[in-house]
Amino acid sequence: MIVYILCFILFLVGLFGVLTSRNIIKIIIGLTFLEISINLFLVLIGYVEGGQIPILVKGSENLHFVDPLPQALVLTSIVIGLSTNAMLLAVAIRIYKKFKTFDIRKIRSLKG
Amino acid sequence: MEIILSILLIFMIIGAIYALFAKDLLSALISCGIVGYGLVICFLLLRAPDLAIVQVVVETITLIIMVAVVLDSTREDLKERIMIREKESSYINTKYVFNVLTVLVLALFFLFFFNQAIDKLEPFGTHTTRMAEAYIENGARVTGSANLVTGVVFDFRGYDTLGEATILFTAVVGILAILRLRGKT
Numbered sequence: 046m047i048v049y050i051l052c053f054i055l056f057l058v059g060l061f062g063v064l065t066s067r068n069i070i071k072i073i074i075g076l077t078f079l080e081i082s083i084n085l086f087l088v089l090i091g092y093v094e095g096g097q098i099p100i101l102v103k104g105s106e107n108l109h110f111v112d113p114l115p116q117a118l119v120l121t122s123i124v125i126g127l128s129t130n131a132m133l134l135a136v137a138i139r140i141y142k143k144f145k146t147f148d149i150r151k152i153r154s155l156k157g
Numbered sequence: 158m159e160i161i162l163s164i165l166l167i168f169m170i171i172g173a174i175y176a177l178f179a180k181d182l183l184s185a186l187i188s189c190g191i192v193g194y195g196l197v198i199c200f201l202l203l204r205a206p207d208l209a210i211v212q213v214v215v216e217t218i219t220l221i222i223m224v225a226v227v228l229d230s231t232r233e234d235l236k237e238r239i240m241i242r243e244k245e246s247s248y249i250n251t252k253y254v255f256n257v258l259t260v261l262v263l264a265l266f267f268l269f270f271f272n273q274a275i276d277k278l279e280p281f282g283t284h285t286t287r288m289a290e291a292y293i294e295n296g297a298r299v300t301g302s303a304n305l306v307t308g309v310v311f312d313f314r315g316y317d318t319l320g321e322a323t324i325l326f327t328a329v330v331g332i333l334a335i336l337r338l339r340g341k342t
Contacts, residue, residue: 051166062177065256094282099305117309128328
């Protein structure tokens with residue numbers, strides 16, 4: 046139970062970073078924390094006490110495994126997170142080239 | 158098991174908080190690495206070696222890209238931040254209070270749903286693999302793969318992997334479009 050709560054605290058730290066920091070790089074770091082905490086939470090749900098790694102070897106027919114389904118889907122999610130991060134960093138590079146700063150308060154022409 | 162994971166998670170939370178409050182962007186990135194590689198150890202303890210391998214690769218690539226982005230700009234940014242803090246500190250304070258209030262409201266919102274979800278979940282470690290029973294029993298026979306995670310990713314849920322490849326391709330196209338040197342302006 047306490048690991049779920051700690052995972053939620055990590056989620057809140059990421060949320061705090063996304064909403065309060067003014068540096069674009071720190072916002073991206075906060076998004077990474079959000080993604081990491083969600084992935085860890087899904088894998089924690091699938092854990093079985095005393096379960097084995099879900100790889101079949103000779104003589105392991107009667108053992109019980111941890112749940113392979115969350116692991117498979119989190120595998121997809123991690124790779125998608127990498128591509129999202131790379132995209133955000135590309136946007137950050139362009140913003141730095143145009144405005145010479147990472148500070149979102151100084152990027153005035155983005156105001157609607 | 159739960160105690161070791163809790164200690165690791167507390168370590169990761171401390172690293173995350175330091176990353177958000179660090180003055181220098183490079184040290185913030187290194188603390189971001191603490192969180193990522195702590196996650197690798199968590200995956201290893203949770204019996205997920207495939208995820209651990211993928212996370213090592215992804216974390217390393219992300220850190221390298223981030224350091225490459227930050228490396229030539231961090232010092233100027235640091236100076237500017239200190240100057241601004243001296244110049245318009247009252248303005249910053251009101252904005253900061255507003256931001257923290259927003260975070261608190263959102264945190265309460267998420268806490269409500271987390272509380273509702275945690276009642277439905279089984280306690281840690283007592284999960285019953287009723288959804289994955291068919292995969293575990295028939296996976297090796299149907300797919301011919303000894304690794305059940307690989308069998309799920311590439312066979313039972315093959316369309317998910319196709320969508321993932323589509324997203325990766327789209328991201329690469331988007332990055333090339335964004336980083337193109339001369340646009341039509």
